[in-house]
Amino acid sequence: MKEIARRDALQAVAGLVSVATAVTVTGRPRSAPPSDSTTALDTVPATADAVVDANVDALRQDDGLRTLTTVALQQRAQYVSADSSAEQPRDVDALLSDIETEFETSPERVHRATVFGDVGGDGDDLFDGYAGVVLRAELSAEDVKSGIENFDDIAFTELDESGTVVYEPESDDSPWVGALGSDRVAVGTEAAVFDAVGVRNGETATVGEPIRGAYTDTREAPVRFATRLPDPSRNDAVPAGVGGNGGQSIDITPLDDVTTLAGSVYRDGDVRGLEATLSAADTGAARDVTSVVRQLRDRAASELQDAEVADVVGDLAVDRDSTTVTASVSRTVDELSSLVEEQ
Secondary structure (H helix, E strand, O other), X not given: OOOOOHHHHHHOOHHHHHHHHHHHOOOOOOOOOOOOOOOHHHHOEOOOOEEEEEEHHHHHHOHXXXXXXXXXXXXXXXXXXXXXXXXXXXXXXXXXXXXXXHHOOOOOOEEEEEEEEOOOOOEOOOOOOOEEEEEEEOOOHHHHHHHHHHHHOOOEEEEEEOOEEEEEEOOOOOOEEEEOOOOEEXXXXXXXXXXXXHHHOOOOOEOOOOHHHHHHOOOOOOEEEEEOOOOOOOEOOOOOEEOOOOOOOEEOHHHHHEEEEEEEXXXXXXXXXXXXXXXXXXXXXXXXXXXXXXXXXXXXHHHOOOHHHHHHHHOOEEEEEOOEEEEEEEEEHHHHHOOOOOO
16 A cells, blocks of 8 residues: 655655645545635744645646646656555655555545745755644644644644644654634644734734735745745855756855745636746846856756657746846646546
């Protein structure tokens, strides 16, 4: 039987771990949560400097987006060590089947996931140990907590935070869980969960500029994101260049002048695409950023093992308008299907 690599999951950003967990736990039957005007950013605390919002229903049901996910899984499999202890799923159906086998339930109860975190702090770590996800789901915090207990045999202690239930894990590398109302649950690191609870209770401010503005400027889409880039002057994990093994290294220090990176994975009729925007400090910096992004595109396309996927990467258009650099690529659903390897 295939298995999801448990240790890999626990080592991932805590918020992303919880998405996989909460999608699959068994909960009490409920009707799907009603829509409202609350935006994704209104659930994200001000401490965060990165946010990704995903319409999980669209990602699960849309043929084009499922195909994109399958291509990504197949590309990842090409670079996973042959002696990996766990067989990797190579398409969406296999991934969902693995999850369902682990938790003995259908992974259809999470409708939206808003991941947030800190992309870089001081020292050698690219991530600063702060990350979470707000799930909109037909699940309670207790349901999610029970799913994590079943998944990794972890016990929890129930706490009270200003009248809100929070579950503390006995293991340091397991996520915390907090209740955010009838159809929302926060999962992640301790600080992230308490901040999300604080936002819910009106005690903590929501994320502000420049992340809010960058996110708001992205197009409506199943996946939207906005983040600042790590500061290389504070973070030793950020390299000055990329490549150089037998070839010329690409100097990426111009990216130091990027204030935000934002974009979306969108659908427009029969077309599915990726659009990302980098906002630079000034026009001179934007010109340098444009050059770097084009070099990175060309290097990636030349090094990919799959020629058809390399063609897609090579078609990434990189354009500049004043201080803004935009990178975009799109394909029809039929064109995406041709990228999927026959199993």
